Amino acid sequence: MILRRISIVLLAGLLLWQPASSFAQDSSDNVTVHVVQRGETLYKIAQQYSLTIEAIASFNNIADPTNIQVGQRLLIPLSGTPQTAVPATHVVQAGETLKSIATLYGLTVEDLASRNNITDVNRIFVGQVLNIQAPAPATPSPSPLPTVVAAAPAQDTSPETPSLLYTVKGGDTLFRIATRYGLTVNDLVRANNVTDPTVIYSGQQLIIPGVKPPESAFDLPPNVSHIDVNPQMFVEGETGQIRLTTAVPMTVTGTFLNQNLSAATDQSGLVDTIIIGIPVFTDAGVYPLAINLTDAAGQVTPINLNIQVLSGGYGRESITLLSSRTDLVDPVLEDAEFKKMHSLMSNFTPTRYFDGPLSLPAAASISSPFGRKRSYDGGPFDHFHTGTDFAAAPGSSVMAAAAGYVVFADKLDVRGNATIIDHGWGIYTVYCHQTTQYVKVGDFVNTGQVIGTVGSTGRVTGPHLHWEVWVNGVQVDPMQWVQESFS
Ligand SMILES: [Zn+2]
Secondary structure, eight states: OHHHHHHHHHHHHHHHHHHHSTTTTTOTTOEEEEEOOTTOOHHHHHHHTTOOHHHHHHHTTOSOTTOOOTTOEEEEEOOSSOOOOOOSEEEOOTTBOHHHHHHHTTOOHHHHHHHTTOSOGGGOOBTOEEEOSOOOOSSOOOOSSOOOSOOOOSOOOOTTSOOEEEEOOTTOOHHHHHHHTTOOHHHHHHHHTOSOTTOOOTTOEEEETTOOOOOOOBOOOTTEEEEEEESSSEETTSEEEEEEEESSOOEEEEEETTEEEEOEEOTTSOEEEEEEEOOTTOOSEEEEEEEEEEOTTOOEEEEEEEEEEEOOOOOEEEEOOOGGGGGGOOHHHHHHHHHHHHHHTTOOOSSOOOOSSOOOSSSSOEEEOTTOEEEETTOOSOEEOOSEEEOOOTTOEEEOSSOEEEEEEEEETTTEEEEEEEOSTTEEEEEEEESOBOOOTTOEEOTTOEEEEOOOOSSOSSOOEEEEEEETTEEEOHHHHHHOOOO
């Protein structure tokens, strides 16, 4: 009863109020009531509704904007033309610093750091979601009066609401994308009529409702005009790419996760691409990426980024070896073979022979995906599946996934008859367990060229094609390379 009476009184108050208001013309039905919560200031409330302090103060006849009370009701004019809203969050881009981001939103570094519980201002990372607005009070404040009209947040769903078109990249999940923009998975599902939230694909375009393209606050050295980190968060077992655009030609080198990185330079000499393989078993966390740019005079410009690495979520399998087939797994042999392959595939060829995504090496379905972590006979999960298996019929064609030079075509203990192709830029593909090999070292092969036939040589239980992709000496998920282009 009391509640209803208050709401009626309040509504009456609103109706009475409006004709007298200077905002009434445009916003006859665009007024909401905000109940001041503990910890709120007029400044914060104004920010929340994309208004100025003055607008709220004059609309409510507040003489002293510094003096508002918890529980006080404020009339909030919701103007038809939204003003530049301060977003709730900011996603850190490569080249941004806490200082440049703070400046973008008119905050101090200390303010921004404390809003995000950041103790070391140099430890922010690409893709990190920073809270720009002050956090809401931890506990709801006891209000002396019941809340009559819920305060509507500034975000609305009117057709004018700006939307961002986001292109799905490898390693993305709806959850990850939603989190990045401060949304829920449901928000994305509704906006895009997604029927199965677990199925999204690389290159798919998603509408991000109510989100403007984020502002950026680049704080790059003067001779660097752009840095792209793609995807913004790296994933264990997957491939990432850094692309730098410079004002003058530079020699680019870098280190990440104890790997020395080489960059490929385009013809203009102004765009450098670094392709990075994230080893399986890399713990999730934030890791420093150090890049050095050296100009013609030998002047070195360092750039330091922090990159987040996420778990690949590959799952586990325990394998019990029959005593008669322990010959299938021999860690000593495996390690020796890995070292041999690693030294071969750590060479960086500056010419790129691949173009766009890789083609499939066999016309067959996948029988075992990359990355699953394995334990043998109850031992530790310290092995993983280093490639993608295709259930191809024995004798069927093995095809080159892209153009390149054959650098190995011989027999290996575990992988059997194996062919290795160098595609340039540190990218190699490996084709294992073949019966026949049609190419030899030094041959140049084209995309789709038949290089051999499927078999069961090496340590296998049956015929299949085991296919690996190596990036800068690291085994990565080959299927990401089929779906995405790194050229
Ligand atoms: Zn395999």
